[in-house]
Amino acid sequence: MSDKAILFNTTRCIACRGCQVACKQWNETDEVIPTEQNSVRSVNRGSYENPPDLSPKTWMTIKFIEKPQGDSIEWFFNRRSCMHCTEAACVEVCPSGALYHNEDGFVTYDKDKCTGCGYCEQYCPFDVPRLDTNIVTGVGKMDKCTLCTTPSLNRLSAGEEPACVNTCPTHALVFGDRDELISEAKTLVTGLQTTGSRVYPKATLYGEQELGGLHVLYVLTDSPGVYGLPENPQFPIAATLQRDVFRPLTKVVWLMVAGGLALNVLIAWFRQRQLSEENSHGND
Amino acid sequence: MEMIERYTRAARWFHWLIAIVFFEMALSGLLIFLPWVPSGTIGMWTRLIHRIGAVFLVGAPAIFMLFAWQRSWDFIKEAFTWGKEDLEWLRAAPGYYFGGDPRMMPPQGYINTGMKLYRISIILGGGVFLITGFIMTFLRGIVPPAVFQWCLVLHDVTFIVAIGMFLLHFQLGVFHPRMDESLLSMFDGKVSGVYAKSHHGKWYDGVNNRDDDNSSE
Ligand code: HEM
Numbered sequence: 001m002s003d004k005a006i007l008f009n010t011t012r013c014i015a016c017r018g019c020q021v022a023c024k025q026w027n028e029t030d031e032v033i034p035t036e037q038n039s040v041r042s043v044n045r046g047s048y049e050n051p052p053d054l055s056p057k058t059w060m061t062i063k064f065i066e067k068p069q070g071d072s073i074e075w076f077f078n079r080r081s082c083m084h085c086t087e088a089a090c091v092e093v094c095p096s097g098a099l100y101h102n103e104d105g106f107v108t109y110d111k112d113k114c115t116g117c118g119y120c121e122q123y124c125p126f127d128v129p130r131l132d133t134n135i136v137t138g139v140g141k142m143d144k145c146t147l148c149t150t151p152s153l154n155r156l157s158a159g160e161e162p163a164c165v166n167t168c169p170t171h172a173l174v175f176g177d178r179d180e181l182i183s184e185a186k187t188l189v190t191g192l193q194t195t196g197s198r199v200y201p202k203a204t205l206y207g208e209q210e211l212g213g214l215h216v217l218y219v220l221t222d223s224p225g226v227y228g229l230p231e232n233p234q235f236p237i238a239a240t241l242q243r244d245v246f247r248p249l250t251k252v253v254w255l256m257v258a259g260g261l262a263l264n265v266l267i268a269w270f271r272q273r274q275l276s277e278e279n280s281h282g283n284d
Numbered sequence: 285m286e287m288i289e290r291y292t293r294a295a296r297w298f299h300w301l302i303a304i305v306f307f308e309m310a311l312s313g314l315l316i317f318l319p320w321v322p323s324g325t326i327g328m329w330t331r332l333i334h335r336i337g338a339v340f341l342v343g344a345p346a347i348f349m350l351f352a353w354q355r356s357w358d359f360i361k362e363a364f365t366w367g368k369e370d371l372e373w374l375r376a377a378p379g380y381y382f383g384g385d386p387r388m389m390p391p392q393g394y395i396n397t398g399m400k401l402y403r404i405s406i407i408l409g410g411g412v413f414l415i416t417g418f419i420m421t422f423l424r425g426i427v428p429p430a431v432f433q434w435c436l437v438l439h440d441v442t443f444i445v446a447i448g449m450f451l452l453h454f455q456l457g458v459f460h461p462r463m464d465e466s467l468l469s470m471f472d473g474k475v476s477g478v479y480a481k482s483h484h485g486k487w488y489d490g491v492n493n494r495d496d497d498n499s500s501e
Contacts, residue, residue: 095319109478115327117316118424122432135422138335139328238433247318257448261455264382269461271383283422 086212090120286477391485
């Protein structure tokens with residue numbers, strides 16, 4: 001079965017943040033808005049971005065990146081959420097087996113299994129998973145985008161698109177077969193590079209090859225760094241060590257040590273008996 | 285039969301307390317490491333028990349040091365005091381532990397070179413466990429992710445070595461035919477004069493001289 005994906009075409013995004021709202025509405029991740037008497041408590045963070053970051057209850061945000069352009073500024077809008085990597089470090093390091101790839105290739109999780117260790121948060125190349133763990137006891141849970149496949153809130157199994165895609169008024173977000181979306185995105189990128197009232201020589205497709213292929217694809221007008229995306233995201237070496245070296249080798253090493261020690265006991269016991277026999281013969 | 289005190293009551297209680305806590309830490313850590321960690325609530329308890337154990341693993345030595353600081357200081361000093369006879373021990377050890385002629389082994393002090401190495405690994409390993417564990421507990425999200433990742437790797441490497449060292453310790457203390465009084469001495473605190481003479485000759489001579497001095501007074 002072919003993988004599904006979301007394609008985010010930044011040239012169409014108007015940063016209305018309808019996707020953020022739809023995400024919260026569908027996934028029931030409302031956040032309490034702090035109030036004051038007769039008003040809402042608000043903070044000016046010098047940006048239109050809101051909320052300022054992902055959290056256990058905010059699985060997606062639209063980033064507002066401002067680049068000075070003469071007297072004015074140019075906006076770059078970016079969708080920040082789980083990338084659903086094919087080579088997903090979070091899945092590899094999750095000790096409880098809560099995180100896994102579903103049949104569409106998305107990284108989803110069984111929240112009942114999560115023990116709140118936070119390894120996924122610390123190994124994610126995109127800094128996406130968020131935890132509500134108690135710092136002393138370590139007890140808590142992780143949350144992140146499931147691409148609308150959370151059990152009992154599964155839109156995909158009901159034949160629906162993810163909530164963010166469904167609500168997007170400009171079709172900046174589209175959902176479909178990953179292969180088809182890639183060829184569509186490539187056409188878009190070529191178009192951006194060559195035709196139109198303004199050409200974007202640096203336009204690229206992000207997510208085709210990164211980490212074995214992401215399940216969120218990006219059509220960008222500039223280099224990934226401008227959008228705050230890592231230029232060359234890597235599977236952490238420490239996760240490779242855990243997966244490919246420590247876990248398989250450790251049991252073998254311990255068994256060999258234990259076997260060697262047992263052999264040592266046998267040999268020592270045997271030779272000591274020999275020695276004492278020789279001695280007792282010598283005394284005769 | 286002549287019996288010589290080797291471990292004080294406090295030292296024995298401390299040893300077995302640490303043994304229990306180490307077992308608890310190793311088991312709960314193992315479940316996270318393999319990973320056979322039971323998921324959900326039981327998994328959370330596994331991790332919580334690991335953290336509670338850490339309090340004992342840090343607290344017990346701290347209290348012991350407070351009340352027996354001289355003995356604690358000696359414990360460290362003895363481990364790091366090396367001499368010519370340690371090299372001789374290293375040369376003779378393989379033959380000796382595989383049941384060769386015990387007379388080839390140079391006489392040892394209160395602890396032998398192997399015990400020194402074991403103490404050093406406890407001091408270093410304990411330090412690495414403590415520092416990396418502290419960072420993973422209290423500084424997750426404050427230190428850069430790469431620091432957390434390498435703390436986990438170090439914690440793992442130390443764990444793998446520690447279990448190896450523990451297996452060796454266990455084999456020598458419980459199963460090795462040459463160490464036939466070892467296990468019992470950690471319960472009643474005494475070894476026989478014969479055992480002391482053959483295993484810790486220099487220590488035995490020292491104790492005897494002291495006794496002689498006392499008796500001559
Ligand atoms: C001061 C002592 C220690 C502290 C503070 C400590 C703390 C931690 C923490 C915070 C974790 C990460 C999992 C979690 O968040 O619950 C962990 C994992 C672990 N600990 Fe410890 N620990 C200590 C000593 C030990 C000892 C003595 C052992 C073994 C004998 C051990 C073996 C392990 C293992 C095997 C893991 C799993 C690592 C992995 O997931 O690969 N720890 N420890």
